Amino acid sequence: MTTERETILLRSLTETTWRFYLWAGMLLAAVAWGLYAYLHQLRNGLAVTGLRDQVSWGLYITNFVFFIGISHAGTLISAILRVTRTDWRRPITRMAEAITVFSLCIGAPMVIVDLGRPDRLLNLFRYGRLQSPILWDVLSVSTYLTGCVLYFYLPLIPDLGMLADHPDLPNWRKRLYRTFSLGWKGTQPQKYLLEKAISIMAVFIIPLAVSVHTVVSWIFAMTLRPGWDSSIFGPYFVVGAIFSGCASVILSMYILRRVFRLEDYLLPLHFRNLGLLLLTFALLYTYFNINEYLTVGYKFPGMHKTLLEELMFGEYALSFWGVQMMGVFCPIALMIAVLAFKRHQQFIIPGVAFASAAVVAGAWAKRYLIVIPTLSSPYLPTQGVPWEWSHYRPTWVEWSITLAAFAGFLLIYTLVSKLLPMVSIWETRDEEAADTEAPERWPAKWRPNPALGTALIVVFALFCGSLARAGETRAARKPKATVISLDWHAISPSQTPPASGGEHVMPTTTPRAYLMLDRVFGRVGPGISLHEEDRPLPSINATASLLEQGGAGLSFKVVDFSLKTSFGILALGSWPTLDDGKASVVIRDRRYGQYLLMASFRGDDEAQAARGEAMVDFGPRPPAALPEAGVLITPYLTAGIGLPFVLFYGTMWVVLVYAFGYLILWRMRRNG
Amino acid sequence: MAPSRRSFIQFLAGGAGLLFLGWTALKALSARVFQAALPPRSVAPGNHRWVMVIDLAKCDGCKDCTKACNKMHFVPPFQEWIKVYEVSDNMAAGPYFLARPCMQCDNPPCVRGCPTGATFKRTDGIVIQDNDRCIGCRNCIAQCPYSARFFNWGEPKHTAEELAHPYSIEHNYPHRMGVVEKCIFCPDMLRAGKLPACAEACTMGAVYFGDELEDAVTNQKGETIQFSKVAKRGAAFRLLQELGTEPRVYYLPPAGRKYPAPDEKPHAMGSTA
Structure with a gap:
């Protein structure tokens, strides 16, 4: 049943050499050391880090942004290629998705490591305020992680079903594969349902992925700090994320190809195509960099000037230009050299892989340069604190935890690559079978009943109408403001002399754009009205x-x-x-x-x-109320800020439940 | 079957109907779900709007305010809830002293960004800090443009006197590790009808404090001035107000100073900027 090609592929699952144990042991030691460092930090507080009141975010947040960044390409590339039915994707989607899942598993906890009181983590759910970018992150990263785990798992099901019958595997692993294959037998209805679930997920994972890194950038962009207070940050981060993620996919392709001898699967074609994608994003990233720095550098407004001088000519000049050279310019030059010239064709694989390694390293350093220099140039001058309090130098604890994060990522990747095939077997088999047969449409078991549907809609409308009326009557009962x-x-x-106009009139604030939603959905929040009567x-x-x-x-x-x-x-x-x-x-x-x-x-x-x-x-x-000027400071969630997030991520959860819960768990299993 | 015009119009009408229904549902639900009352902790005792006026012409940089504040709140080392900066507006202008408490902004970026509501705005204008709830994410520190927030990186050194009081958000001690600290305009002093510690300690009379709704501010010497008048005629400004934070601390410009300028003073602070 398995071909020669697949035997090579499955060798990574069946054979284990001493090199694997050595590698895994080293990684395990690094992770254990990181855990020790974290325990040390838990006991003594964040005082053991180099962070102080001025630079209060450091390596941990850098790592968080970096890992969330490289999580991007995997799923995004795989989803876009799936949606556009690109066939060369088949051997690489699995490892791309794996990067996403594992880097999210490492990146998300980095924020917890950064917390001063991790013991109060549940306060995020008990008292969570959706007006805070931190909560946006909690919402989007958790949705994304769930989505990516499922999106990684769905295309695994046929392979798991196949592996459950593989003769060379020990029994406990066969049983494991059997359980997780959810009764996969490869029947036509099962194939249809699986393909359907995967396509639905692929479509929805794209906006979800874009939203996640946008939200990560908003943690910074929603502050008033020079360098962060930038409208370009959302797309800048998304492009940077795909750029670094794409590079990490290429890098992992290169390494897995060498380690597991996947030359039959991962062809120069893959490196060429992904190299072109990486080159495109490198150029896009250059464009964003120019846009970001030129618009500030042309005008040099206020504190931005200090920051930009520090970055380009001051304390951070060496690292800034180093990162730009190593992370952007050199990879571009190298990739153009190997991709654009026929006579350099034999260097495509090492050339693109080397460029990717530089991009990944540069991406991490770039995240560092986004976080730290901004914090070390505050609006008010630094006075009367020790030098170390205003200049960030990471301590051994932070470096150890960072090392452990990378080691942990590699360890998960290594272990999973021993447990699961890193190239999708059934999809690459389909590719050989010339993929002519489109899956037949499975006859629907349940068709919507028009009469029932109409009745439901009418009932729903009546219900909504009654709710709306209830809301109105409640509003009418409120006491009206009286004349003083x-x-x-x-x-x-x-x-009483007539109050003369223009007597120290308090400045009225202009309503913000997102308040337009509140015009429709009701008042903004407690004690805040848009138009306070004069x-x-x-x-x-x-x-x-x-x-x-x-x-x-x-x-x-x-x-x-x-x-x-x-x-x-x-x-x-x-x-x-x-x-x-x-x-x-x-x-x-x-x-x-x-x-x-x-x-x-x-x-x-x-x-x-x-x-x-x-x-x-x-x-x-005047009645005790919160100031009119503060719009997002309301203690309770308001419609204007709550609905967009709840609707977007709510839709995502509905899709996840439908695609996995209904199509896979409910219907596919029963069709086995 | 070729699509007829009729069926396409039906299709469009169906879509419009769905949108309308969804809209109605959202409106009804949002009226239900989103509460419109203030929680009790946001409602401050008495109906005040506290405001501070700092007359920079009177500030001689003695740091009595900082010392008094540190003493009263047992402020951990290296934190200065009210900090005296030595600044100058441009190359030609001479340096002057700038005392910076928390600005108690009316549109506070820290409150906006707080994920748990550990820092929140009260109806009397104070931005208060609840360290029973703070998770130590330090987003507020990143958000604050005035560097007015501090973090307890390690376990702060305690004194017996500090530990004798039970924790209250109105005085914000005993201090704890891993949470954020800030100036809170001494709500416990205000409750007792006294000026905040910094205003009470400023023997130069540079720090005025009062209720905006009373239109009067008072300094340590008991000099009471009309807030709206002094703000208008004294050309009061607010620090970095172009950022839209709407601070509740007003400054009177350091014009016509009576004390020696920072660079002429014998005990001038070393500037480390």
């Missing part, structure tokens, strides 16, 4: 009558007015009394609530000192 009336005591008022300035005309004992007014005396506030007495000024002994003051401040107003006469040789007090009411204080 001014009132006071003791000092008799005359009349509150008239509370104004008061206070009159103090300085009277003699007999009742006649004392004229031309100075009366001091003052107001008792929370922390002190606010002097309002002095006014002379007129003929009738009355001094009046117009108070037109932005003040609300009740205060003790005091009028005092210091006394002179004609009259004795006098004091008068009265409670004045400047009108009710």
